Amino acid sequence: MKWVVPMLADSLLPFRQTAWILALIMQGWLLTAGCAPSSQATTPHGTDIVIFIDFSASVQGKDRALLKQDLVTQIIPSLSAGDRIVIAPINDKTLTDFYPLVEATLPPKPQFNGWMDNVMKHARLVKENDTQVDSLKETVRTQVADIFAKRFSSQYTDIFSSLIIAQKLFHNESRRKVLVLMSDMVEDHPPYRFDKMSWTTATNQKLLSELDAKGLIPDLSGVCVYVSGASAESAELAGNIGQFWQAYFQRTKADMDPSRYAHVLLHWPPSKSCQL
Numbered sequence: 436m437k438w439v440v441p442m443l444a445d446s447l448l449p450f451r452q453t454a455w456i457l458a459l460i461m462q463g464w465l466l467t468a469g470c471a472p473s474s475q476a477t478t479p480h481g482t483d484i485v486i487f488i489d490f491s492a493s494v495q496g497k498d499r500a501l502l503k504q505d506l507v508t509q510i511i512p513s514l515s516a517g518d519r520i521v522i523a524p525i526n527d528k529t530l531t532d533f534y535p536l537v538e539a540t541l542p543p544k545p546q547f548n549g550w551m552d553n554v555m556k557h558a559r560l561v562k563e564n565d566t567q568v569d570s571l572k573e574t575v576r577t578q579v580a581d582i583f584a585k586r587f588s589s590q591y592t593d594i595f596s597s598l599i600i601a602q603k604l605f606h607n608e609s610r611r612k613v614l615v616l617m618s619d620m621v622e623d624h625p626p627y628r629f630d631k632m633s634w635t636t637a638t639n640q641k642l643l644s645e646l647d648a649k650g651l652i653p654d655l656s657g658v659c660v661y662v663s664g665a666s667a668e669s670a671e672l673a674g675n676i677g678q679f680w681q682a683y684f685q686r687t688k689a690d691m692d693p694s695r696y697a698h699v700l701l702h703w704p705p706s707k708s709c710q711l
Contacts, residue, residue, distance in 0.1 A: 481517025489618030526589035593624035602653035655689035659709035
């Protein structure tokens with residue numbers, strides 16, 4: 436019977452090798468799965484939305500009501516987990532006295548790892564996250580209502596300075612970047628008075644060269660731009676101003692499709708065609 440033991444040992448060898456190999460594979464899977472939550476947690480998901488609202492005398496009454504409507508019925512309802520929203524005024528002190536009227540960051544949606552997470556616990560975390568997101572959206576909605584009720588006002592419309600601030604706000608932001616300008620887009624901060632200028636074929640190039648020399652053309656690479664509220668005293672003036680801003684945003688390297696430059700907010704929420 437002595438020969439039985441070696442034979443049994445030899446016969447079990449393939450099973451031991453298989454078990455050892457499976458153990459190594461499982462260990463690798465667990466290490467990979469264990470790293471997933473950490474990497475996902477450090478990668479922000481969502482959209483960074485920066486909104487500048489024109490509170491100058493040229494945007495009043497019905498026009499201002501339309502801006503509020505765009506915010507309340509389109510932008511705020513579209514917010515989701517992981518998004519950040521910043522709302523600030525366009526005024527004559529944007530660079531020297533900038534402050535956000537509203538700023539909120541919605542918590543990111545909990546990530547699920549099939550190897551490490553409990554299904555029931557994850558479902559509870561998702562539900563809690565949804566509740567927090569809904570609560571923050573309601574807070575933002577209330578703050579927006581307060582902003583328009585207080586009737587902010589500004590002597591001038593300094594859009595150029597607002598765009599410089601936008602560049603700073605988007606700096607090193609890994610979320611999708613969206614800029615919304617709620618304004619008639621009639622810059623009137625000295626020395627630039629769009630409503631008083633004589634617009635010719637050479638105006639845009641001359642103006643862009645001056646702005647570039649003054650450092651007033653920011654780098655907005657990867658930023659998807661919307662304009663809501665565009666208007667002017669005449670269709671001709673509105674057209675000239677619109678053409679200037681198209682050329683301007685092209686210089687900033689922003690994603691500014693002409694279809695997103697309008698009197699009301701169009702094509703919201705941003706489609707996948709917007710740059711990331």
